[in-house]
Amino acid sequence: MKKLINAPEAVLDEALAGIAAAHPELRVDAENKVIARAGGTSTGKVALISGGGSGHEPLHGGFVGLGMLDAACPGEVFTSPVPGQMLAAAQAVDGGSGVLFIVKNYTGDVLNFQMAAELAAEKGITVETVLVDDDVAVQDSTWTAGRRGTGATVFVEKIAGALAEKGADLAAVAEMGKRVNAASRSFAVALTACTTPASGKPGFDLPEDEIEVGVGIHGEPGRSREKLRPAKEIVATALDAILADQPLTAGDETIVMVNGFGGTPLIELYVVFNDVSTALADKGVVIARSLVGNYVTSLDMAGVSITVCKADADMLSLWDAPVNTPALHWGA
Secondary structure, three states: OOOOOOOHHHHHHHHHHHHHHHOOOEEEEOOOOEEEEOOOOOOOOOEEEEEEEEOOOOOOHHHEOEOOEOEEEEEEEOOOOOHHHHHHHHHHHOOOOOEEEEEEOOHHHHHHHHHHHHHHHHOOOOEEEEEEOOEOOOOOOOOOOOOOOOOHHHHHHHHHHHHHHOOOOHHHHHHHHHHHHHOEEEEEEEOOOOEOOOOOOEOOOOOOOEEEEOOOOOOOOOOEEEEOOOHHHHHHHHHHHHHHHOOOOOOOEEEEEEEEOEOOOHHHHHHHHHHHHHHHHHOOOEEEEEEEEOOOOOOOEOEEEEEEEEOOHHHHHHHHOOEEOOOOEEOO
C-alpha cells in the first residue's frame, strides 16, 4: 500500500485538521468531528446536515457552504458517523427553523441519523429527513436494505440547499429534496478496487481485463463481473439500467453528472460524458446542466458513476442559484 498518510488510525483527525487549515470559511469541531460554516446559520434559515463515512471526498464536507450544507458529519473511513456527531451538528447550526438531514441509504447511516433525530427532538429541534436511494444497479446490497444512495446526494444537497437559502420552510425544503431524489438515478462501474488505509490491500480482486458492473461506493459487489470493453459500451449498459427505471422522452431536460471514484483521470471522464451526451441526444433528451469530475469518490478506486436527474424548471432554477463551497462554486 502506498498512501500519503502518517498512520491509518490518524487519517480522519489529520484530514480534518487539514480542512480547517485550508478553509477558514469553515469551522471544524475536531472533538465532535463536525464541519460547519464558520459564520453559522442565519436566524430563520432551515439548516441542512449530511454525513457518512469518510473516503468519499469531497462528499460531504466539501459541500458545506453557501447554497448547500450548513454542516457535515464525517465518520471513519467507510463507517457511519455516530448519533452524537449529528446531534452536535444540529445544535451547532439550528437557526430556529428546523434541520433537514440528508441521508444516503446505508443501514448504519439510516439508523444513526434516525437516533440523532430523536435526540434532537428531545432538545427541541425539529428534524426532517430525506433518504437518498438513487442507485439502480442492485437491490439490498452489502450494508443496504433497498437501493443504495450515491451520486444523487450531490443533487439533493445543491437543490434543496438553494431553496433553504431562499428562506423556504422545513417542509418545503424536505419536499424538494425528496422530489430531486425521486427524479434521479445512478449506475456505476469499477475498473479497480479501492484500498482502505486500515486494510492496506484492495477490497476485492479484479483481474486486469474485467470490470465490476454496478459497483457500490464502498466497493460492494455489483450486478456482474464482465470483460473490459470500450467506454461507449459501458455507458450504454449504465444508461439502459437508468432509463429502464426512469424513462425519459424526447424534450426532457436533465442534470447529468459523470463522477470519478478518485482514481480515474479526468480525460477519461470526459470521454464518458461525450458518450453519455451522444446517447441521450440520440433519444432527444436534453442535458440542461452537467458536472464532470470527482464528487462522490471511493478513495483510490478507478471507475465511473453516471447520475441522471429528470429536472423540472424549479430544479434547474435552484441548480443555477449561487453556491460557494470548497468543491462546488458558481454565481457567488
